[in-house]
Amino acid sequence: MSREARAAEQDRAAGGRLTRAVDIGKGRYARASVALRLYRSTRRIRAYLRWSQDGETHEQYVGEVDAATRAANLAQAWGIAHAAGYVTTETVPPDSWASSPASRAVMSANKGRDTKPERALRSALHRQGLRYRVGVRPIPSLRRTADVVFSRARVAVFMDGCYWHGCPEHHRPAKKGAEFWQDKIEGNRKRDAETNQALSEAGWLVIRVWEHEDPEQASHRVIEAVRQRQAEAPAAKDSA
Incomplete structure (x- = not known):
């Protein structure tokens, strides 16, 4: 490196x-x-x-x-x-x-994207034969970009960073500038909840994966959800 x-x-x-x-x-x-x-x-x-x-x-x-x-x-x-x-x-x-x-x-x-955890999850999904879109808005008019999107199955996957999204296992509050950072993280959590609600109301299934999760295990969760949605709507395929 x-x-x-x-x-x-x-x-x-x-x-x-x-x-x-x-x-x-x-x-x-x-x-x-x-x-x-x-x-x-x-x-x-x-x-x-x-x-x-x-x-x-x-x-x-x-x-x-x-x-x-x-x-x-x-x-x-x-x-x-x-x-x-x-x-x-x-x-x-x-x-x-x-x-x-x-x-x-x-x-x-906030400039970072296409992180190592994201790539690992996408690779695991690809190996299982799923095809998807990367870094797009599930709803074009809604300013929310998902990391992995299955358009026809209407499944949106978000990879959440442990620090910025307040992971209950790994987040450690900062002492320096604590109020600022806490406000920032709480704002991210609120935005995540709003995103989940907006997409759900529009018929989307939202799956959130913590960056610390094992990519293979997380991919199984995503695959199961996508295939279940396909079964509910036979016309849907596991492609974008």
């Missing part, structure tokens, strides 16, 4: 580049990364925060993570690091286009 790809991976997991900041004093920040280490004797995964300061590499133990994917483990580790106060949100320069560090971080984080 290239240096740019590694940085992008860390940005996605942390919720934006500016949220990877370690305050080293006097208005200065160091850009941190999370390293995951698997201890084979115990099968446990430990997360460490690493950053460079004055030419020296520093390391801080964050905690153990236990998600099913690397992306989810990184997100979980960043959540712990924020909650513990090991990292903060960097102050935005005066000439920045963002109105605040938090808003800039959110904008940066």
Whole structure:
């Protein structure tokens, strides 16, 4: 993986580049990364925060993570690091286009799509012979984009990130800027509920998959739902 790809991976997991900041004093920040280490004797995964300061590499133990994917483990580790106060949100320069560090971080984080968990789920569905559309609005007039869409069966699948959608298993509330982040996550939850209701009222079945879920197990859930809808409407086929 290239240096740019590694940085992008860390940005996605942390919720934006500016949220990877370690305050080293006097208005200065160091850009941190999370390293995951698997201890084979115990099968446990430990997360460490690493950053460079004055030419020296520093390391801080964050905690153990236990998600099913690397992306989810990184997100979980960043959540712990924020909650513990090991990292903060960097102050935005005066000439920045963002109105605040938090808003800039959110904008940066929201650019990501076609994530590893999404690709894994799509591959599992494809192996089972299902065909679908990717990243489209189930209802063109409704500004809600689903990750996987079975148009004829009217099944919309959303892959939800553990941090941004408040996963009950892996979400860890941040201590720094807690009110902002809590409002953001609650807003996402509200929007998710509104999306579910709007699509349901229009005759769609909504399936939500957490990014930490095993893709094979999640695909079985989707396949069962699609085939059941097909059985209810014989004209529907397992294609977009």
